[in-house]
Structure formats: C-alpha cells, structure tokens
Amino acid sequence: xxxxxxxxxxxxxxxxxxxxxxxxxxxxxxxxxxxxxxxxxxxxxxxxxxxxxxxxxxxxxxxxxxxxxxxxxxxxxxxxxxxxxxxxxxxxxxxxxxxxxxxxxxxxxxxxxxxxxxxxxxxxxxxxxxxxxxxxxxxxxxxxxxxxxxxxxxxxxxxxxxxxxxxxxxxxxxxxxxxxxxxxxxxxxxxxxxxxxxxxxxxxxxxxxxxxxxxxxxxxxxxxxxxxxxxxxxxxxxxxxxxxxxxxxxxxxxxxxxxxxxxxxxxxxxxxxxxxxxxxxxxxxxxxxxxxxxxxxxxxxxxxxxxxxxxxxxxxxxxxxxxxxxxxxxxxxxxxxxxxxxxxxxxxxxxxxxxxxxxxxxxxxxxxxxxxxxxxxxxxxxxxxxxxxxxxxxxxxxxxxxxxxxxxxxxxxxxxxxxxxxxxxxxxxxxxxxxxxxxxxxxxxxxxxxxxxxxxxxxxxxxxxxxxxxxxxxxxxx
Numbered sequence: 001x002x003x004x005x006x007x008x009x010x011x012x013x014x015x016x017x018x019x020x021x022x023x024x025x026x027x028x029x030x031x032x033x034x035x036x037x038x039x040x041x042x043x044x045x046x047x048x049x050x051x052x053x054x055x056x057x058x059x060x061x062x063x064x065x066x067x068x069x070x071x072x073x074x075x076x077x078x079x080x081x082x083x084x085x086x087x088x089x090x091x092x093x094x095x096x097x098x099x100x101x102x103x104x105x106x107x108x109x110x111x112x113x114x115x116x117x118x119x120x121x122x123x124x125x126x127x128x129x130x131x132x133x134x135x136x137x138x139x140x141x142x143x144x145x146x147x148x149x150x151x152x153x154x155x156x157x158x159x160x161x162x163x164x165x166x167x168x169x170x171x172x173x174x175x176x177x178x179x180x181x182x183x184x185x186x187x188x189x190x191x192x193x194x195x196x197x198x199x200x201x202x203x204x205x206x207x208x209x210x211x212x213x214x215x216x217x218x219x220x221x222x223x224x225x226x227x228x229x230x231x232x233x234x235x236x237x238x239x240x241x242x243x244x245x246x247x248x249x250x251x252x253x254x255x256x257x258x259x260x261x262x263x264x265x266x267x268x269x270x271x272x273x274x275x276x277x278x279x280x281x282x283x284x285x286x287x288x289x290x291x292x293x294x295x296x297x298x299x300x301x302x303x304x305x306x307x308x309x310x311x312x313x314x315x316x317x318x319x320x321x322x323x324x325x326x327x328x329x330x331x332x333x334x335x336x337x338x339x340x341x342x343x344x345x346x347x348x349x350x351x352x353x354x355x356x357x358x359x360x361x362x363x364x365x366x367x368x369x370x371x372x373x374x375x376x377x378x379x380x381x382x383x384x385x386x387x388x389x390x391x392x393x394x395x396x397x398x399x400x401x402x403x404x405x406x407x408x409x410x411x412x413x414x415x416x417x418x419x420x421x422x423x424x425x426x427x428x429x430x431x432x433x434x435x436x437x438x439x440x441x442x443x444x445x446x447x448x449x450x451x452x453x454x455x456x457x458x459x460x461x462x463x464x465x466x467x468x469x470x471x472x473x474x475x476x477x478x
Contacts, residue, residue, distance in 0.1 A: 052097040052135040058089040078193040084168035085143025095136030101129040103473040105209040109466035115153035159258035178235045187223035196340035202387040211467035214405045214422030217361040218334035219310045242291040248283035287312040302344040330366035356386040379408035397430035417459035424454040
C-alpha cells in the first residue's frame with residue numbers, strides 16, 4: 001500500500017488519482033521531468049526524471065511519468081508541477097538527485113572532423129552526460145528544480161542546465177477554481193507541462209554525434225542563455241494561460257554559469273546543424289513569451305490543444321562586443337508561433353501517447369541583409385515534430401517520431417546549401433529492466449536503442465542518408 005500524501009490540496013491531483021483508479025491502476029507520485037541540454041547549450045535534449053521527487057512523495061516513478069522515466073508527464077505529474085513541486089508525504093529527505101548516461105553511436109558516413117579524443121565513427125562514450133539536480137519543496141507554496149550538467153563530447157565542463165523556481169497556490173472566485181503560479185526559469189517553454197513544446201519534445205535522450213533535426217526556431221535556442229519570469233494560471237482544470245519575458249544573461253553571469261555564447265542564427269546557419277548558439281548574438285531587451293491551451297479528460301483519455309509564441313530581437317554580436325556583421329545597427333527580429341496537440345490513453349497495462357507541434361518563425365534581417373550575410377531581408381522557417389509512443393507495463397516502450405523543417409530559399413544564409421530543408425524519422429525501443437522502478441521508488445534504469453533516418457538534410461536529398469545513425473544508450477537515475 002502506498003502511504004497517503006500530506007499537504008495534498010490540489011484538486012487536479014485528486015482528479016488524476018480517480019482517473020487512474022478507474023483504469024485499474026494506483027497513482028504513485030514521483031519524479032518530475034527535467035531538461036538536459038548537454039553541455040553549454042550545445043546538444044538540445046529534453047528533460048529527465050528526478051528521483052528526489054520520488055523521495056519527497058514516497059511514491060513510484062510511474063505516477064508522474066509515462067514509462068517511469070521523464071520527461072513525459074501523466075495527468076498527476078502535470079498537477080504536481082503546476083502545484084510548484086510542493087506535494088509531500090511529510091517526511092524529511094535529501095533534495096538531491098543524479099543521473100548518468102553512457103552511449104554508443106554509429107553513423108552511416110564517418111565524421112570527417114570528430115571531437116578531440118573521439119573517432120570518426122563507432123564512438124563509445126562512457127560518460128556522455130552526468131547531471132546533479134536540486135529538486136524539492138521549499139515551502140507550502142514554493143519548490144525548485146535546478147540542474148547542473150557535465151557533457152562529453154562538448155564543453156567538457158559543468159554548466160548550469162534547465163532550472164525552474166516556482167511559486168503556486170490555489171484560488172476560487174465563485175464557481176471558478178484554479179491555480180496561479182510564477183516561474184523563474186532559464187529556458188522558454190521549460191515551465192510548460194506538455195510534451196509538445198521544444199523543451200520537452202522527444203527524443204528525450206539524443207546522440208552527441210548525431211546530425212540533429214537541422215535549423216531550429218529561436219524559441220528553441222535560448223535555453224541557458226537567458227533568464228525569465230512567467231506567470232501562469234489554470235482555470236477549472238481546462239484553460240491554461242501563461243505570459244512572461246526573458247532577458248539576456250550578462251557576460252559575467254554567462255561566464256560563471258558556463259552558459260556559452262548567446263544566440264546568433266546568422267553566424268551559424270551554414271551547415272544547418274541546428275546549433276544557433278555558436279555565433280554569439282545578444283538578445284536585445286526583453287523577449288515576450290506566451291502560452292494558451294485547453295485540456296480535458298474523458299474517461300481514460302487525456303487531450304490538449306494549444307498555441308505558443310515568442311518574439312525575440314537579436315543584435316548579431318559576439319559576447320565580447322565585437323561586431324560580426326556591420327556594426328551596432330538595428331536588431332534582427334524573430335517571431336515564433338506554434339500550434340500543438342497532445343493525446344494520452346491510460347489502459348490497465350498499456351499507455352498510448354501522441355504529441356505534435358508545428359512552429360512557424362518569421363525572420364526579419366537588417367544588418368545581415370545590408371551586409372550581404374542573407375539573400376533576403378526576411379525569411380521564414382517552419383518546423384514540425386510529431387511522435388507516437390506505446391508503453392506496456394511501464395517496462396517496454398516503442399516510439400516513432402517524424403520531423404520536418406522547411407524554409408525560405410536563401411543561398412547566402414544557408415551556404416553552401418540554399419535552404420534549411422531537413423526531414424526524417426526517429427525509431428526508438430526502450431526497456432526498463434526493473435519495470436516501474438529499480439528495487440525501490442527512487443531509482444531507475446533504462447536501455448534505449450534509437451535509429452534516425454534522413455530523407456533530406458540541409459536542403460538536399462543527395463547524401464542525406466549518410467547522416468543516418470544508430471544510437472544505444474544506458475541511462476540511470478538515482
């Protein structure tokens with residue numbers, strides 16, 4: 001028998017428990033999904049499970065996470081996060097966790113310029129990633145989730161990773177009930193509770209040697225380089241609204257947190273590698289972020305549809321102030337608008353999930369066009385990610401993801417290519433050998449086998465399959 005939870009005043013959590021009971025399952029609360037950007041923003045990889053939350057609640061991993069590992073949340077997991085990470089069984093615990101990842105990667109074509117210390121192919125990374133988490137309840141209305149990560153290959157240092165400090169409390173006006181919260185975080189969309197937005201998309205673990213999805217919109221490339229505050233509310237357990245703004249980290253803080261250089265797509269677009277941090281632009285002023293969605297539960301089915309958006313202005317400079325293009329002229333602007341949808345079915349022994357996001361970005365270039373760095377004064381970038389997963393007894397999982405990126409033809413921006421078009425499919429099989437948890441609720445182990453195929457890469461189908469990769473990983477969380 002699971003022990004009753006103290007301080008459990010969130011009506012959404014109670015609703016989630018009843019839904020799972022009707023499906024023949026008992027709710028066991030635990031880990032919250034986190035994000036890991038491997039290294040100083042170099043390898044975007046969504047979040048992972050945090051065993052400190054299992055110790056805080058005294059429950060198993062599967063209460064909050066589909067498949068027993070993060071970041072894919074159940075209804076109960078979403079309620080736990082919206083409630084500020086404060087749910088507790090009343091017992092003392094150490095609010096620290098750790099995760100380790102080892103991996104092997106084989107690509108169809110050899111890498112002509114592998115990272116120092118690695119081979120052109122068939123690389124075994126004994127320690128691809130190591131993370132330490134501070135995760136837990138700070139008061140009855142406040143909690144924190146903060147991560148520091150070492151990655152190899154990459155920066156090979158410890159950098160701050162996705163972090164989220166939040167305050168939340170329930171309210172009621174007449175017949176309307178809800179929850180209000182404030183999040184201080186360092187990555188747009190990390191405050192969200194659905195696995196559609198960029199911070200939480202599949203793949204939850206990715207190869208450090210893979211080609212990646214190609215060019216990505218600005219909203220995906222600011223993590224760890226900015227700090228923001230957002231306020232959110234959930235009305236009647238259906239309507240979710242969030243607004244906030246993000247500001248560039250100072251050089252002083254960026255150096256001490258090993259956050260790397262801020263974003264500058266213009267100086268890193270060539271090659272369509274998706275790493276927009278390398279060029280070193282500076283976010284000007286405050287970048288507004290907003291989120292609106294509707295969610296509902298019908299029997300054992302949960303679904304969500306919504307919108308997400310962000311407007312960012314970037315001055316294309318190096319972090320040290322040296323100008324990369326033509327001087328301190330007008331800012332470049334990036335307007336992101338996304339449409340997302342999610343579906344979950346919780347059966348007696350099976351869980352089905354489908355997540356999708358379509359994002360459109362309008363890019364307005366000023367300095368870049370005037371200096372000849374782009375062929376057009378404005379471009380568009382459209383990305384789509386859709387994935388479906390099946391889990392049996394939270395032990396055996398299978399996921400398929402389709403990704404597609406298209407955009408304006410711009411030979412100068414994407415040289416030696418002419419467009420960012422990249423598309424492919426990711427196939428993954430997962431096995432949790434110990435099922436829902438590793439001998440007790442706060443430990444777990446996963447073995448994953450992932451294969452990525454490319455139909456087009458960097459605007460061309462010729463040679464795209466050379467980027468195909470086989471990725472085997474071993475992931476443990478304690």
